[in-house]
Amino acid sequence: MKKYSVMKSMNMHPKKGKRTILEMTQILSRHGYCTLGEAFNRLDFSSAIQDIRRFNYVVRLLQLIAKSQLTSLSGVAQKNYFNILDKIVQKVLGDHQNPRLIKDLLQDLSSTLCILIRGVGKSVLVGNINIWICRLETVLRWQQQLQNLQMTEQVDSGLTLSDLPVHMLSNILYRLSDGWDIVTLGQVTPTLSALSEDRQLWKKLCQYHFGEKQFCRHLILSEKGHVEWKLMYFALQKHYPTKEQYGDTLHFCRHCSILFWKDSGHPCTAADPDSCFTPVSPQHFIDLFKY
Secondary structure (H helix, E strand, C coil): CCCEEHHHHCCCCHHHHHHHHHHHHHHHHHCCCCCHHHHHHHCCHHHHCCCHHHHHHHHHHHHHHHHHHHHHCCHHHHHHHHHHHHHHHHHHHHHCCCHHHHHHHHHHHHHHHHHHHHCECCECCCCCHHHHHHHHHHHHHHHHHHHCCCCCCCCCCCCCHHHCCHHHHHHHHHCCCCHHHHHHHCCCCHHHHHHCCCHHHHHHHHHHHCCHHHHHHCCCECCCCCECHHHHHHHHHHHCCCCCEECCCEEEECCCCEEEECCCCCCCCCCCHHHHEEEECHHHHHHCCCC
16 A cells, blocks of 8 residues: 655755745635634545545544644534544444554543543633533543454455465565554464564664664663664654654645645646645644644
């Protein structure tokens, strides 16, 4: 599957990055995208979650909104937010894919809702307090449903992971960019368990996500003096953001002044369309409406 690393493609000087976001914000506001809620309502995220390439992007965006932007949404946008979240939860309960991502999202959302409800009066909440309590109860129910989720063993007489040669299994592990995915896959078979402990695998993962200065600050050595790359990865993950990778990402066309999904494209009339496209990570999407 083709993936786009938005961290790498948006790697620019902070001042230049802020200037780019400000320019995009001004253009979007002239086309009706004045607030985060308006943009959230106008873009069809409800359909995007049905596309496996866009699912993780939308989940990450919802998580960032849950952490800090929930109260900035209008009543309509909040209703849309929870409707999309309901569809995501039901999808995961049905196909058993990506439960860890949704559990993390719901944990952040429940924490935010608890703080808002306990601090009622300290912040402006759109709607009656009972609506927010009902939302919290719904989130807690979703969390319980996901906690009780049982992965059913599929009966298939066809080819399985166990039938693949070791070098192919190793290649699969080396293509994963999330340490937790490697740990999870390592629990499937004894062979994968052994391959998932490969020091070189974790070294490559650390080098992909982090820099040498970060290594030096959190160096973990074994008794024999070897670098513990697996432990290093999870230690570094607590202190620094990892590169974000998505099957598909939103892009902004400076020539046509629209947001679109990269894999869908759009009929740009510029002489060199690719030079007009700027990738928009979930965090950058939110930043567009902060200025």
